Amino acid sequence: MSKFKSDDIESVVVERVNRHLDAEVDSLSSSVAKDISQARMNALRQARTEKESSWTFTNWLPSWQVSTPVAVAVMVAILVSYESEDQIPAIPSTMFTENIPAEDLDMLEDYEFAAWLAEQDIEVTS
């Protein structure tokens, strides 16, 4: 079948069916037509009510005017409260004052002195 003939047939079918569909819609009873327009009016009324009830303060402003300050505030809060895990922990000062007794330090000094004396004796004898 040639392309021309195929297009011709298509237009005839479409034209015929459309004509009948249009005729059918045009001859809808007045009660059905009234129901349809009533449905439209109900829909418009319902949509208006839904729009009014969904009104909020943010509807006043474009979204970026609300979202940008919120995003900046969140970022600042994160940066301020951030603590690096790489920080070196401070040595507790109590370790020096409480855990090491004073007499132990004196004893260490005595050992150092004894070691120095022994070195001196070795140097003299050699």
Place this chain on the structure above:
Amino acid sequence: MSRSESDSITDKVPISIEAFLQDVEKKAYRIALFSVREHAEALDLLQDAMVKLVTKYADKKPNEWKPLFYRILQNRITDWHRQQKVKSFIGFFTNSDGEDTTEDYSHAAPHYDELPDQSMETSQQQQAVMDVLKTLPAKQQQCFLLRSWEGMSVAETALAMGCSEGSVKTHFFRAVTKLRALLEEQHDVKI
């Protein structure tokens, strides 16, 4: 196609959304009725689709309203069919007393005003065309009605149906072929 692409809604931009709804309401009702076959159900679906369009998409460009509206309507129809399946599935188990659950579609046909000058032959032909349209698979029927009756472009029909433009062309071609064959075979309508 008898109606060119330029006949599409894009060239006839409605002034307001109210005017648009008034313009499409009867065809949309008929398309819904083709699918659900119940006057009250078709009206409910139509109203739901209108509410959603006005609430969510009224600020879109007027030339986008038509495909968006039919997309919403088709989604509502699909949801309705799913609900019916669930209902019939539940009904299968609950109606164990052998009660006949077959839906009565005798009241489904739209009501028409009697036209005295309408010849019997025209009326019969019209009924034949409607019967043939009803036999088409849902996608082909939907595609044919949107593309040829509503005069939507391939792109608009694809948006309304939620499929590719290639699928629209395929569905439309198959619908036309089947319509032609059925009209010629069953109703002796020569094309």
